[in-house]
Amino acid sequence: MTILFINGSPRRHGNTATLGERLLRDCPHITRHLADYRLNFVRDDRETSGDQRDPSDDYETLMHQDFAPASDIVLGTPVYWYDMTGQLKVFMDRWFDSFTHDFPFADKRLYLLIVGADQPAQKATGITTAVRESCAWLKMDFRGVAIVTADGAHDVADRPTLPTDCLALRHQFLSVGK
Numbered sequence: 379m380t381i382l383f384i385n386g387s388p389r390r391h392g393n394t395a396t397l398g399e400r401l402l403r404d405c406p407h408i409t410r411h412l413a414d415y416r417l418n419f420v421r422d423d424r425e426t427s428g429d430q431r432d433p434s435d436d437y438e439t440l441m442h443q444d445f446a447p448a449s450d451i452v453l454g455t456p457v458y459w460y461d462m463t464g465q466l467k468v469f470m471d472r473w474f475d476s477f478t479h480d481f482p483f484a485d486k487r488l489y490l491l492i493v494g495a496d497q498p499a500q501k502a503t504g505i506t507t508a509v510r511e512s513c514a515w516l517k518m519d520f521r522g523v524a525i526v527t528a529d530g531a532h533d534v535a536d537r538p539t540l541p542t543d544c545l546a547l548r549h550q551f552l553s554v555g556k
Contacts, residue, residue: 381407381551382448386455386466388413393493393534394454397526400540401491401548402452410444412465420471431479437472441481450487450551451518455505457494462505470512483516487554489547490522495529521550 383402387394390411398409415436431438445451455462462470477483490509492502506523513520524544528534540548 380448381405381450381452382444383407383409383452383454384466384469385409385411385413386453386463386469387411387493388463388465390414392456392531393526393528394456394491396532396534397491397493397524397528397540397544398452398454400534401524401544405551407452408444408448410440412463412469415440417465417468417472419468420474431475432472437469437475440469441476446482448486450489450554452489452491452551453509454491454493457492457498457502457505460501460504462508470508473512473516477516483518485517485519487519487521487551488513489551490520490524491544491547492523492525493528493534494525495527498527499525522547 383398385395417437418432418435455466510520524547526541
């Protein structure tokens with residue numbers, strides 16, 4: 379089992395990154411911060427003779443070196459204006475590039491972490507829907523979502539324990555690894 383945590387926050391050490399690392403503590407995993415990569419917007423070349431790929435950024439490298447070998451993907455994002463961050467949205471939009479080239483999405487298990495300050499469970503419903511439906515279309519196994527309320531810079535780090543939904547996700551990938 380190979381776990382890849384993709385931090386969609388622009389903050390490498392913010393609440394989202396901290397939540398992912400706490401969730402994956404003592405689990406072998408790789409963390410990638412999308413803020414460290416140059417990801418271009420998707421180019422839709424379906425109605426042209428152009429290839430549905432953009433080799434001018436870091437997307438292909440990230441997908442082939444880290445995403446492809448992973449059996450479990452943990453996506454993390456703060457809530458930005460009732461949605462996922464732009465970094466994560468662009469990354470997921472680019473999955474279409476990979477899909478058109480028979481990338482092996484099928485059967486990967488995907489877990490979603492969401493962090494927000496003000497009623498994130500209500501304000502993040504669009505994020506959960508987008509990720510769940512993307513997984514269904516790509517034949518990935520959407521395993522669930524954990525949503526944490528955090529506003530201050532160290533709210534997740536200062537929590538004595540993880541919330542129940544986080545522990546449930548952690549239990550899932552620990553069980554898969556046995």
